[in-house]
Amino acid sequence: MEEWKKVASQLDKDHAKEYKKARADIKKKSSDTIKLQKKVKKGKDEVRGQLDSALQDVNVRYAVLEETEKRAVCRALIEERGRYCSFVTMLKPVL
Structure with missing residues (x-):
C-alpha cells in the first residue's frame, strides 16, 4: 500500500509540473498575442504577420x-x- 501511495503521489507531482509549465507558456504567448492585436488595431499592418x-x-x-x-x-x-490486477492476483488464492 505504501508503494502505491508513493507512485500515485509521484504521478500527481509530475502531472502538476507539466501542467504548470504548459499553462505558463500559454499565458506568456497569449499576452504577447494581445499586445500584437492592439498594435494591429492601431493600424500597424506590418505586425499582422x-x-x-x-x-x-x-x-x-x-x-x-x-x-x-x-x-x-x-x-x-x-x-x-495495474493495482486492480495485483489485487485480483492476491485475492485468487483466498477464493
Whole structure:
C-alpha cells in the first residue's frame, strides 16, 4: 500500500509540473498575442504577420497542453489497472 501511495503521489507531482509549465507558456504567448492585436488595431499592418504567427503558436501550445493531459490520464489509468490486477492476483488464492 505504501508503494502505491508513493507512485500515485509521484504521478500527481509530475502531472502538476507539466501542467504548470504548459499553462505558463500559454499565458506568456497569449499576452504577447494581445499586445500584437492592439498594435494591429492601431493600424500597424506590418505586425499582422507576427500576429498570425503568435496566434498559431498559441493554438499549438493548447494542443500540447491537451496532449499532456491525455498522457497524464492514460498513465493514471494504467497505474489503476495495474493495482486492480495485483489485487485480483492476491485475492485468487483466498477464493
